[in-house]
Amino acid sequence: MISKKAIALCATVGVTLSGIALVTPAHADPVSNSYSIVGSDTLEDVVSALANGTTISGSNVRSTVNGASIGSFDATGSPYITTKSSGIRFGRPNGSSDGVKALSRSIDGAAYTSGTVGGPAAVVISNQVDIARSSSGGAINANGELMYVPFGRDAIAYAYKGSAAGIDAITGSQMKSLYECSAGFQIGGVTIKPIIPQAGSGTRKDFIAKIGVTEASMLTVAEGGCVVEGQEHDATTLTAESVMPMAVSRWIAMNTGASYDKRGTGTLGSLVAGVSPVTGTGTAMVPNAPYYANTTWGRDTFLVVEYARVNGDSPKYDAGLAKLIDATQSTALTNTSALISRSGAVKKKFGFLAPTAGVVAYRVAKTA
Known part of the structure; x- marks a missing residue:
């Protein structure tokens, strides 16, 4: 867990309040004069909303550090990004795994190559990434260089298009057969x-693990199989009689207007018999707690930082970064506040619930 000193030694994480109209999601690359965030598509819109400021939960909420803005970079866009003033241009990290890899290379100074096609290859990105968004966890390592900090509870369902009988309630075992291209x-x-979803996606990693499929047993079209690769959470790519994994949080955010709407003509299906992933419709749609609580299809999401920078006993300790991911602070990125106030209320509009009780920050080794 983050040390008590890290919590006690604090920088100012600010919030602004106003009664201005709802801020629509921003998709252009940000300008940051403090910390930069990359990685998961699942978390990009909610983290960007907190970083850029949003009124979706009422008064304006914005996470800042000592009055300085933070920058959260989308998983998709131009093939490359520049995260710091006068910083190096490097390939855009697309997905959880790619984001954590970029953070790892920012720490150790080894060359980084993004999974995004067209991005610069083998670029040294020392000190260019401060936080990675991750929709999946990592393997606990007591000596790990990274710290995974709980962000919110999400769930995995699927989007579909078609009228086949039963397509709205496919089981996990049926999904396994489907994604292993059973004759x-x-x-x-x-x-x-x-x-x-594309390689490097946390949703891809979680989904195939939950249905009992491996990368080796799931053959894509390019590998001579039947599985089509596409960008995660973009249901506009669904064709007649097709399915794709979908983070329930993203689906809710598309309905509430919190996120850019990429539902197309798709519909959300359930992987838990008799339990819908959501309740309500349109702007009133919210997570269905029993679905999120399911031990197979519910999942906790994380923000990932360098452990040394949030450990008060380390020479690398950064009070601003520690405060920004300290869940006890009302405007920290990791705050949930019982999903009632400030950052927590914003997260609910984006389809997240509080992390599972008892889930705390833990250390993980850097990505190779």
């Missing part, structure tokens, strides 16, 4: 096309 696999007598 003649159908739903309701109709052949279904499986779509999977």
